[in-house]
Amino acid sequence: MKLTRFVSALALPLLVAAAPLPDNSVYQVGSHWTNQDNKAVEIGDLRGKVQVMTFVYTYCEHTCPTILAHLKELDSRIPESQRSQVNITLVSLDPERDTPEVLKAYMADKGLDESRWTMLHGDPGDVRELSAMFGVRYRPMGHDDIAHSNMITVLDTGGVIRYQMKGLNEDLDATLEAIAEAVEK
Template identity: 40%
Template sequence: MMRGAIFLLSFAISFFPWPASVSAHDHEHMMKAAEPLSGTSIYNLTSGWTDQDGKRVKLETLRGEPVVVAMGYTRCKDICPMIVADMVAIEDRAKEASLKGIRFAFFSLDSAIDTPERLKTYAKDHGLDPAHWTLYQGDDKAVRELAAALGVRYRRDASGGFDHSAIITILDADGRIVAQQPDAQANTEEMVKKLTALFTPAAH
């Protein structure tokens, strides 16, 4: 009886394929999202964030593709533009290497000032492609949790801004840290090598 039920289920799946609107990539992403997260994944953090379009999301929405991550804030005039420039350099070099499906995420340290509207303007001013880039604003708890997970140290300075670490992180498709560049002026070639490794069979 059980064997017959399994046969009927298999037949039904083969006869009624996924809708045309669901691509193979989307199907893989949905299957991946159903799997339990590793204990070392930052996507286990449950705090919510708001993206530059005003959408409330969890970190886990980034799951499914490698992500290049950094933290900073829009009023920063020195180290943050360098961080973003380094991320753009990684993006450009990854494109030259024909790497596709890489996300870029910038998380603000400034919960009060960096509204979704401000983040959207910042992205536009810096030429960040919304097809690949997402900028996030979170409350103080969300910022503390993520900064701790990424090893980003920060504190308020006398001007109301932040002194903070300049760290660019690469996460694999499940949110595990696979590489970090601890200083501004990242080694672009090395970071792209780390990303390339995530697309090879040996990386899985």
């Protein structure tokens, strides 16, 4: 019985990947990215796991540290039984400065577990497109600041938006509930 469950757990991501994308999946954009290891990532590669996604930039001194703190707290509160089915993805809003190497160093500096956290670097047009898909707004303000929406989004395994936490002062409970529901779906 245990073996059956183990095999099913292994096969589930493959089955999800083989199924057609839901019509309302954000992965319909089909854009191509590079992760912190300089590996190519098609956005649809993220399917199969519940994704907790946000848009940041590494040299952000204003709200990004708070967003990251929220994500770390979320991560610590995800029940052990769900943890392997959830990934946290940070998309950089600054493709010019946030190269994959910079993203790698940032993750090391912040102690982000690469087995469960991902950072994405993309073409400026693809960043614009994906941010628009999430309803994220951003604008460079001078050389060292990018004003942007503070938003954490929960995607189900097919890439459908299940919940968005907008703003910095929201209770994390609702986001955790959305993650749990997406895992169980």
